[in-house]
Amino acid sequence: MSAKRPEPVQVVKQRRDAALAALVESVPYTKFLGISFDRRGDELTGVLHFRDGLIGNPWLPALHGGATAAFLEVTAAISLCWSHLWADIESGAIDPENLNADDMPRMPKTIDITVDYLRSGLPRDAYARARINRQGRRYASVHVEAWQDNRARLFAQATGHFLMPPQASVSVPDADRPNLFAKLEEASKSQGGSGTDD
Amino acid sequence: MDKEQFFKTYIGAIAHCSDMNMRFIDVGEGWAEMGLPYDTRFVGDPKTGVIHGGALSALMDSCCGAAVLNHPAGHGGTATIGLRIDHLRAATPGQEITVRATCYHATRSVAFVRATAHDDDTETPVATAAGTFTIEAKT
Numbered sequence: 001m002s003a004k005r006p007e008p009v010q011v012v013k014q015r016r017d018a019a020l021a022a023l024v025e026s027v028p029y030t031k032f033l034g035i036s037f038d039r040r041g042d043e044l045t046g047v048l049h050f051r052d053g054l055i056g057n058p059w060l061p062a063l064h065g066g067a068t069a070a071f072l073e074v075t076a077a078i079s080l081c082w083s084h085l086w087a088d089i090e091s092g093a094i095d096p097e098n099l100n101a102d103d104m105p106r107m108p109k110t111i112d113i114t115v116d117y118l119r120s121g122l123p124r125d126a127y128a129r130a131r132i133n134r135q136g137r138r139y140a141s142v143h144v145e146a147w148q149d150n151r152a153r154l155f156a157q158a159t160g161h162f163l164m165p166p167q168a169s170v171s172v173p174d175a176d177r178p179n180l181f182a183k184l185e186e187a188s189k190s191q192g193g194s195g196t197d198d
Numbered sequence: 199m200d201k202e203q204f205f206k207t208y209i210g211a212i213a214h215c216s217d218m219n220m221r222f223i224d225v226g227e228g229w230a231e232m233g234l235p236y237d238t239r240f241v242g243d244p245k246t247g248v249i250h251g252g253a254l255s256a257l258m259d260s261c262c263g264a265a266v267l268n269h270p271a272g273h274g275g276t277a278t279i280g281l282r283i284d285h286l287r288a289a290t291p292g293q294e295i296t297v298r299a300t301c302y303h304a305t306r307s308v309a310f311v312r313a314t315a316h317d318d319d320t321e322t323p324v325a326t327a328a329g330t331f332t333i334e335a336k337t
Contacts, residue, residue, distance in 0.1 A: 027242055027244065028238060028239055028240070029240050029252060032239040032240060055213040055214060056215075058211050058212070062277075064212065064213075064259070065277070066259035067214050070252025070256055071252070074250070077242075106245060107243055109251075110283075112282065113255070114280065114281070114282040115281045
């Protein structure tokens with residue numbers, strides 16, 4: 001009757017934080033923009049640390065729309081990758097002790113992203129959180145919101161579609177789908193093979 | 199303002215553009231062409247060296263904005279309302295990305311812009327964009 005004791009909190013935190021750090025640091029562009037991630041359990045919040053190089057309108061001044069778009073896209077992609085990795089981190093299949101950039105899984109590829117600018121970004125830190133609306137084996141749909149001082153006052157939001165990296169380790173068989181060709185064949189047979197001339 | 203002066207003013211004033219080493223290729227009435235030389239700081243996938251989609255968004259947004267400023271209806275100020283980007287394929291690592299943006303319609307308050315991004319392969323674009331921008335009222 002030796003029920004498995006939960007791991008000590010430091011061990012759990014250390015493992016998760018090491019995996020997150022390895023994931024974020026593997027992408028040079030996140031460093032260029034100055035993005036870090038806060039983690040509470042599996043929930044991530046992207047933080048865009050303000051610097052003058054992010055300014056797009058010097059007269060207001062305001063953040064560059066492209067920097068805002070990039071921040072949203074980075075947060076969406078990292079969050080997606082993180083949720084993809086979570087099970088492996090928890091099971092210990094990913095060993096953060098020996099984790100380096102080369103071991104990281106491929107990042108999801110952006111198919112399209114639509115950014116909605118709600119108000120100008122102020123010259124200070126910005127935060128973003130992503131909600132994965134759908135994550136399939138190949139495609140994912142993610143909504144991401146960004147704010148500065150007040151969580152309820154978004155300054156930008158975006159919805160994007162992503163192509164998931166191929167997963168070599170897990171091979172989930174394709175879901176049962178109707179074989180359209182078999183159906184067509186059946187249909188032509190039932191019509192007495194009259195369709196063979198086309 | 200002549201072209202060269204516009205290029206200098208635009209890139210010089212917008213810190214994020216100069217920070218990324220964006221450059222102007224040419225501008226005309228309601229259109230602009232800009233380039234982003236390949237830079238390892240922008241890499242999104244370290245295994246392939248392909249630049250991050252976000253870097254492309256920054257270039258697209260800048261170039262669309264420049265097209266609006268060069269439209270007869272533009273009066274020296276604009277901001278992005280909405281921007282959609284389709285990533286058709288990965289940009290080839292090591293190659294400069296060039297964008298041509300066209301402001302194809304403008305009302306008194308809104309400018310409509312389309313843009314296409316290429317690398318050395320001029321056949322298939324790397325990405326396309328469609329955006330709406332504010333136009334400041336004439337004073």
